[in-house]
Every structure is written in C-alpha cells, then in structure tokens.
Amino acid sequence: MAKREFTFFNPTKLVFCPDYSESLRCHVGTRDYGIVTYPDAFFSDAVDQIQGILGKAVFVATDITPNPDFSYFNALDEERRRDLAKAEALIALGGGSVIDTAKVFAAGLEDRPDIRDLLNFASQSPALHSKDIIAIPTTAGTGSEVTSWATVWDSESGRKFSLSHPDLYPKVAVLDASLTYKLPPRITLASGLDALSHALESVWNINANPISSNYAVRASRIIIETLPSLMNNPENARLRQMMLQAAVFSGLAFSNTKTALAHNISYPVSLNHNLEHGIACSFTLPLVMRRAIGSDTVCDETLREIFGNDLHNGADQLEEFLCNLEISTDPDDYGIPATTFKKYLNDALTGERGRNFIAA
Ligand SMILES: [Fe+2]
Structure with missing residues (x-):
C-alpha cells in the first residue's frame, strides 16, 4: 500500500x-x-x-x-x-x-x-x-x-x-x-554494480517512499543501459558522466532507505571469500528480486517501471545483464558451498539490513 x-x-x-x-x-x-x-x-x-x-x-x-x-x-x-x-x-x-x-x-x-x-x-x-x-x-x-x-x-x-x-x-x-575516466575495468564494473544494488535495494525496502523510488528507477535504468556500453568504451566521457549521475541518484535513494537483503548477504561473502563489495552485493540481485516479486504492490509497480510488466521475465533479464558482464549468479563460482550460502541467506534475512527487505 x-x-x-x-x-x-x-x-x-x-x-x-x-x-x-x-x-x-x-x-x-x-x-x-x-x-x-x-x-x-x-x-x-x-x-x-x-x-x-x-x-x-x-x-x-x-x-x-x-x-x-x-x-x-x-x-x-x-x-x-x-x-x-x-x-x-x-x-x-x-x-x-x-x-x-x-x-x-x-x-x-x-x-x-x-x-x-x-x-x-x-x-x-x-x-x-x-x-x-x-x-x-x-x-x-x-x-x-x-x-x-x-x-x-x-x-x-x-x-x-x-x-x-x-x-x-x-x-x-x-x-x-x-576523475573516473582512467578507472580500471574491474573497479568500473564493481562500483557500477554497487550503484545498481543501492538503487534496487532501496526499491524492495520497507523504508521506500515515492521520492527514493523515483531516484532508484532513474538510476537503475541508466545503469542497466550504460554500464555494458561503458565497459566497451571506458574513456567515453558521456558514459562516465551518466554513471556518475546514476550513482548519485542511487545514493540519494538509499540515503533515505538504507540497503536490504543483497547487501546483508554481501558482508560475510566479502569477509570470508574476499570478493569486492560491488560484486558481492550484486550477484544475488536476481535471487533477491525473485523473492521480492509479489510481496508488495507498490514495490512491484516500481520494479515494473524498471523491468517492464513481466517481473519474472525482468529478473531473468537482470540475470542476463549480469551474465553479459561476466558476473556469475552462482555462489559456487565464488567458492561458496550451497550449505554455506544458505546460512548466509538465512542469517541475512534476520540482520538489520535484511529486515529492511520487503519480503523478509
Ligand atoms: Fe554498497
């Protein structure tokens, strides 16, 4: 509501x-x-x-x-x-x-x-x-x-x-x-995906409001459209400017909502598996989005503004977007056994940020 x-x-x-x-x-x-x-x-x-x-x-x-x-x-x-x-x-x-x-x-x-x-x-x-x-x-x-x-x-x-x-x-x-023109590809990628995570995490969030969601939608659309092109044209000034703006939009969105489940999963992943923050908080986004779908009508409406009417298809698109950037969504590919990942997920659902998740 x-x-x-x-x-x-x-x-x-x-x-x-x-x-x-x-x-x-x-x-x-x-x-x-x-x-x-x-x-x-x-x-x-x-x-x-x-x-x-x-x-x-x-x-x-x-x-x-x-x-x-x-x-x-x-x-x-x-x-x-x-x-x-x-x-x-x-x-x-x-x-x-x-x-x-x-x-x-x-x-x-x-x-x-x-x-x-x-x-x-x-x-x-x-x-x-x-x-x-x-x-x-x-x-x-x-x-x-x-x-x-x-x-x-x-x-x-x-x-x-x-x-x-x-x-x-x-x-x-x-x-x-x-300042971002010469960033190495991996840092460009990880920071861009961190921004996408901030935007999406502010949408499937119990603290979301129309202003934060407005910033989040704009940021998500820009990042999904811009980041793949930027990875192929890293010195393109216009694309760098777009990503900087999108990162600020994401920042404004989650400055009022804080993050949610994907970030809470990322902390033990970063600590125990040495994965950069931006990758650790983004490889679970499709999984988290699938859990969010259907739990709140306003959240679903906001996600439709980003991914179109079919949200399950949208989660598949998000997975494909990450796959095209060579980011696996399989924890096993980061050396995280299935049982360990399940524990991270369950612990994250009850942590402070996890409790912000709309479907926790
Ligand atoms: Fe983050």
Whole structure:
C-alpha cells in the first residue's frame, strides 16, 4: 500500500563540475583542513595539487586501503590525533573506503581513539560536532558522498559495523566525472554494480517512499543501459558522466532507505571469500528480486517501471545483464558451498539490513 506520510531528507550540496580542484577554494576557504585519500601516484599528485591551491593541510592520510578496519583507526598515534584535531574540514578524495574513513575521522576520533568507544558514542549522541566533509568520489558507485553512515570492519572478530549519525552527511559532494575516466575495468564494473544494488535495494525496502523510488528507477535504468556500453568504451566521457549521475541518484535513494537483503548477504561473502563489495552485493540481485516479486504492490509497480510488466521475465533479464558482464549468479563460482550460502541467506534475512527487505 502506498504510504500517505513520508519524509525525504538529504542535506548534502551536490556540485557537478568539470574540475574538482576549481571548487575547493569555495568549499574549504581559509579553514584548516585535512586530506584523506589513497596511496597511489594519481592521488599523491592530487594531494600536491590541492595543497598548491589551499595551502598546507594540517592532516594528511594517504594510506587508505579497501574496507576500513578497526586496527587502522586504533593505530592512529597521539601526534596524528593532534593533527586531526586541528582540521576543521576534511577533503575525502577516493571511493567508498576513503569517504567512509573520512567520516570516522570527522566524527571525533581524536577524542575517542578507541573505535568501539567512538561507535558507541555516535550511536547515543544527539550531536557529534563533527568536521565538515567535502567528498570527492573517484568511483561511480559508493553513494557514500550523500549518506550519513560509514562501514567499518573488525577483521579480527570477522564482524562489520556501521558508524551512523545525521551529522556525518558530507557538507558537499564535488562530482567531477573526469576523475573516473582512467578507472580500471574491474573497479568500473564493481562500483557500477554497487550503484545498481543501492538503487534496487532501496526499491524492495520497507523504508521506500515515492521520492527514493523515483531516484532508484532513474538510476537503475541508466545503469542497466550504460554500464555494458561503458565497459566497451571506458574513456567515453558521456558514459562516465551518466554513471556518475546514476550513482548519485542511487545514493540519494538509499540515503533515505538504507540497503536490504543483497547487501546483508554481501558482508560475510566479502569477509570470508574476499570478493569486492560491488560484486558481492550484486550477484544475488536476481535471487533477491525473485523473492521480492509479489510481496508488495507498490514495490512491484516500481520494479515494473524498471523491468517492464513481466517481473519474472525482468529478473531473468537482470540475470542476463549480469551474465553479459561476466558476473556469475552462482555462489559456487565464488567458492561458496550451497550449505554455506544458505546460512548466509538465512542469517541475512534476520540482520538489520535484511529486515529492511520487503519480503523478509
Ligand atoms: Fe554498497
């Protein structure tokens, strides 16, 4: 049944521009700032360029690796924490791991160096007084540039945690498609499929509303049409721009609904089978869609806007779309035995994100 009362909220300013560096002066100004990014040469050059424009940063973290882990945050020494404390704004240049890490830094890690303590504090505090985040995504997929949460892993205990607080929405998302032109094929593919997962997961979601679904439909259509062409024409500027926009639409959609079953299945898959997030949360999409069909009329209507009237045929189309991108939907192909996958599925249905699933 359609909801009569709903809220859609997202405070992040979106700036689409052809050169991210041009807009930094305007968004950082003369404040003391920090930079969070990856270690590769491209990003080191960008750090130099940013400091050339804004002056020296008071805090620079260029050692971000995929899947931000407890051990990384807990290892931040006192001197680095003092530098972090000086930063009034943080520039996060990178993919989801970089933006999520910046959110942890922004939340007050200098005052609460134990990450568990920080997670507890954030879950109980009405205000974090956090630093402003200027998110500059270099992939088209994460959506973290428009959400108020970060995924943090504790690889030692094999668990995934979420840092979540309304104060952690980035102040600005600077969206420069040229940053994605040279992305390797596998990252283009995984991030594009992550964006598709965000869109679809916001549709088969108990928190869906007409605004989130509108963004999700638009995003899904663009990604399904664009991603295969982009994989064959990776330097096509128009296709890169389309994917960046679609990723933001997906981000806006799930910023208000959170994710659902496919993402909850993905966490043990990533942790135990070393599969990238974007693949881990997308290879189950046809399976999840088949479970969603028929459970809610509004959800079915929204899915028809993406896949046409015959939704079972639509799920087959989705499977074919993934197959054409060489993404198997068979867990066995990722080294996940059938019994293990069944356990992941059952556990996911009862987890926090799984309970968002419309047919849970
Ligand atoms: Fe995701």
